Amino acid sequence: MAHAQSEPIFDAVLTPHRSLSPRGVRYLLFGMAGMLTLVGAFFAVQGAWPVLPFFGCEILLFWWAFRTNARDGRRFEHLRLTPDAMTVARVRPSGQTQEHKFAPPHWLAVELTPRPGGDNELRLASHGHSLKVGGFLTPEERDDLANALRDALRKLRSA
The missing domain is CATH 2.30.29.30 (Pleckstrin-homology domain (PH domain)/Phosphotyrosine-binding domain (PTB))
Structure with missing residues:
Protein backbone atom coordinates (compact mmCIF):
# COMPACT_ATOMS: atom_id res chain seq x y z
CA MET A 1 0.00 0.00 0.00
CA ARG A 18 7.54 40.93 11.23
CA SER A 19 6.09 43.43 13.68
CA LEU A 20 5.85 46.29 11.20
CA SER A 21 3.76 46.10 8.03
CA PRO A 22 4.92 47.72 4.77
CA ARG A 23 2.42 50.49 5.43
CA GLY A 24 3.89 50.99 8.91
CA VAL A 25 7.39 51.18 7.43
CA ARG A 26 6.23 53.92 5.04
CA TYR A 27 4.68 55.89 7.91
CA LEU A 28 7.83 55.49 9.98
CA LEU A 29 10.14 56.59 7.15
CA PHE A 30 7.96 59.60 6.26
CA GLY A 31 7.79 60.55 9.94
CA MET A 32 11.56 60.30 10.27
CA ALA A 33 12.03 62.32 7.07
CA GLY A 34 9.70 65.00 8.45
CA MET A 35 11.55 65.17 11.77
CA LEU A 36 14.95 65.25 10.07
CA THR A 37 13.71 68.01 7.75
CA LEU A 38 12.76 70.12 10.77
CA VAL A 39 16.06 69.43 12.52
CA GLY A 40 17.91 70.04 9.25
CA ALA A 41 16.12 73.37 8.77
CA PHE A 42 17.17 74.39 12.29
CA PHE A 43 20.80 73.51 11.55
CA ALA A 44 20.67 75.30 8.18
CA VAL A 45 19.36 78.48 9.83
CA GLN A 46 22.22 78.27 12.35
CA GLY A 47 24.68 78.08 9.45
CA ALA A 48 25.46 74.36 9.79
CA TRP A 49 24.09 73.44 6.35
CA PRO A 50 26.86 70.85 5.69
CA VAL A 51 25.02 68.38 7.99
CA LEU A 52 21.99 68.24 5.64
CA PRO A 53 23.38 65.53 3.31
CA PHE A 54 23.96 63.29 6.33
CA PHE A 55 20.25 63.47 7.17
CA GLY A 56 19.47 62.28 3.64
CA CYS A 57 21.96 59.44 4.07
CA GLU A 58 20.25 58.41 7.32
CA ILE A 59 16.89 58.15 5.59
CA LEU A 60 18.42 56.08 2.77
CA LEU A 61 20.16 53.83 5.29
CA PHE A 62 16.91 53.23 7.22
CA TRP A 63 15.04 52.57 3.95
CA TRP A 64 17.69 50.03 2.90
CA ALA A 65 17.58 48.34 6.34
CA PHE A 66 13.77 48.00 6.30
CA ARG A 67 13.84 46.79 2.69
CA THR A 68 16.42 44.14 3.55
CA ASN A 69 14.38 43.10 6.59
CA ALA A 70 11.19 42.80 4.51
CA ARG A 71 13.04 40.75 1.87
CA ASP A 72 14.37 38.41 4.56
CA GLY A 73 10.81 38.04 5.87
CA ARG A 74 9.82 36.23 2.65
Missing part, protein backbone atom coordinates in the same frame (compact mmCIF):
# COMPACT_ATOMS: atom_id res chain seq x y z
CA ALA A 2 1.54 3.33 -1.07
CA HIS A 3 1.25 6.34 1.20
CA ALA A 4 2.26 8.91 -1.42
CA GLN A 5 -1.25 10.35 -1.63
CA SER A 6 -2.03 10.01 2.09
CA GLU A 7 -2.95 12.96 4.22
CA PRO A 8 -0.15 14.55 6.20
CA ILE A 9 0.00 13.76 9.89
CA PHE A 10 1.69 17.10 10.52
CA ASP A 11 1.91 20.09 8.19
CA ALA A 12 3.27 23.49 9.23
CA VAL A 13 4.67 26.54 7.50
CA LEU A 14 7.15 28.48 9.64
CA THR A 15 7.61 32.17 8.85
CA PRO A 16 9.67 34.86 10.57
CA HIS A 17 7.71 37.39 12.61
CA ARG A 75 11.77 33.13 3.66
CA PHE A 76 9.93 30.23 5.25
CA GLU A 77 10.21 26.57 6.17
CA HIS A 78 7.54 24.00 5.31
CA LEU A 79 7.48 20.93 7.57
CA ARG A 80 5.38 17.99 6.39
CA LEU A 81 5.10 14.61 8.08
CA THR A 82 3.47 11.73 6.20
CA PRO A 83 3.61 7.99 6.94
CA ASP A 84 6.46 7.73 4.41
CA ALA A 85 8.71 10.69 5.23
CA MET A 86 9.33 13.91 7.11
CA THR A 87 10.07 16.64 4.57
CA VAL A 88 11.51 20.05 5.39
CA ALA A 89 11.45 22.54 2.51
CA ARG A 90 13.39 25.75 3.06
CA VAL A 91 12.48 28.60 0.77
CA ARG A 92 14.91 31.53 0.62
CA PRO A 93 13.85 35.12 -0.09
CA SER A 94 15.04 34.63 -3.68
CA GLY A 95 12.56 31.75 -4.09
CA GLN A 96 15.26 29.07 -4.16
CA THR A 97 14.05 25.92 -2.41
CA GLN A 98 16.18 23.42 -0.53
CA GLU A 99 14.45 20.18 0.49
CA HIS A 100 15.52 17.74 3.20
CA LYS A 101 13.84 14.37 3.61
CA PHE A 102 13.92 11.95 6.53
CA ALA A 103 12.61 8.54 5.52
CA PRO A 104 11.24 6.51 7.13
CA PRO A 105 10.03 9.00 9.74
CA HIS A 106 9.58 6.35 12.46
CA TRP A 107 13.24 6.80 13.49
CA LEU A 108 13.09 10.59 13.56
CA ALA A 109 14.15 12.28 16.80
CA VAL A 110 13.09 15.79 17.79
CA GLU A 111 15.92 17.39 19.78
CA LEU A 112 15.39 20.65 21.68
CA THR A 113 18.72 21.75 23.12
CA PRO A 114 18.90 24.58 25.68
CA ARG A 115 21.39 27.35 24.90
CA PRO A 116 22.88 30.05 27.13
CA GLY A 117 20.68 33.07 27.77
CA GLY A 118 17.37 31.20 27.73
CA ASP A 119 17.61 30.36 24.02
CA ASN A 120 17.22 26.90 22.51
CA GLU A 121 17.89 25.03 19.28
CA LEU A 122 15.48 22.66 17.56
CA ARG A 123 16.90 19.84 15.44
CA LEU A 124 15.43 16.90 13.59
CA ALA A 125 17.76 13.89 13.56
CA SER A 126 17.71 10.45 11.99
CA HIS A 127 20.34 7.96 10.83
CA GLY A 128 23.26 10.31 11.51
CA HIS A 129 21.66 13.23 9.68
CA SER A 130 20.64 16.30 11.67
CA LEU A 131 18.83 19.46 10.55
CA LYS A 132 18.24 22.67 12.49
CA VAL A 133 14.71 24.03 11.99
CA GLY A 134 12.87 27.14 13.13
CA GLY A 135 15.98 29.23 13.68
CA PHE A 136 13.97 32.44 13.26
CA LEU A 137 11.31 31.43 15.81
CA THR A 138 11.28 32.54 19.44
CA PRO A 139 12.39 29.98 22.06
CA GLU A 140 8.76 29.53 23.15
CA GLU A 141 7.64 28.92 19.56
CA ARG A 142 10.42 26.35 19.06
CA ASP A 143 9.31 24.63 22.28
CA ASP A 144 5.69 24.51 21.05
CA LEU A 145 6.83 23.23 17.65
CA ALA A 146 8.95 20.50 19.27
CA ASN A 147 5.97 19.36 21.35
CA ALA A 148 3.67 19.34 18.31
CA LEU A 149 6.21 17.34 16.28
CA ARG A 150 6.68 14.84 19.10
CA ASP A 151 2.90 14.40 19.38
CA ALA A 152 2.63 13.85 15.62
CA LEU A 153 5.46 11.30 15.68
CA ARG A 154 3.81 9.49 18.61
CA LYS A 155 0.58 9.35 16.61
CA LEU A 156 2.47 8.00 13.57
CA ARG A 157 4.28 5.32 15.57
CA SER A 158 1.11 4.13 17.28
CA ALA A 159 -0.82 3.80 14.01
